[in-house]
Amino acid sequence: MGFAMKGQEEKVLKFKKVLHDLKQAPRAWNSHIDKYFQDNEFVLVLVFLHVDDLIFTRNNPNLFENFNKVISCEFKMTSIWFLSYYLGLEVKQMNNDIFGYAKKVLEKFKMFDCNLVNTPMEGSLKLSKFDIGEKEDLTLFKSLVGSLRYLTSTRLDIIYVVDVVDVVCYFMEAPTSTYMKTTYRILRFD
Known part of the structure; x- marks a missing residue:
């Protein structure tokens, strides 16, 4: 299985990224972002991950700002401060x-x-x-x-x-x- 060139059949290529449609893509993405969180000692922020969408929340405004700043350096992000819809669901943020x-x-x-x-x-x-x-x-x-x-x-x-x-x-x-x-x-x- 794979692609072979005449005279170079013994050579193989190694992907540095998992392709989006491959079966192992979600696991690779979760492993990558989990390692990133652990390496950066994120322990007090709630992070909800669905495919490549992140929702994060906290009860400390400084921690929230820092999380947003640091994670934006690693991943291309669009920040929406107050969530109103997510995956087709309307979200209402209310106290208690x-x-x-x-x-x-x-x-x-x-x-x-x-x-x-x-x-x-x-x-x-x-x-x-x-x-x-x-x-x-x-x-x-x-x-x-x-x-x-x-x-x-x-x-x-x-x-x-x-x-x-x-x-x-x-x-x-x-x-x-x-x-x-x-x-x-x-x-x-x-």
Whole structure:
């Protein structure tokens, strides 16, 4: 496989850059930018990366300015200070809005003073649509999953487990106590 020239078949070329459409391009880009962040000791800025689009935020204005200045030296960038649309989604920046919503969800499901866990789901947990545990209130379950689904817009760390409980339960007549326990655990995740 590749390109050979008569008399120079033993020679090969090594790409210094990964081409955009190659399967390994996203991994190469992530490795490159991850190394850059580590080399420049960026630890206090939240950076969201999607392909070649970066969103970064902070709570320290000086850190934000420095990050923007330093990263602009390495990568060609266009800076938009207040994000209004990203990947087709409208973004509204409001103080404490999602935190207020998360607090209301915890209060609604009487989980505000719960004991926190450091994983959203038990690692050994096996869920099945054929679970034969005690049946729970479907309306309560749907309300809980709907609330969690809304929270996934800012809590990317719970997307997978919310999908797991939502998808498997879709095929059940009613959620079982195992599903309710698993779903309540997501609320306890810190």
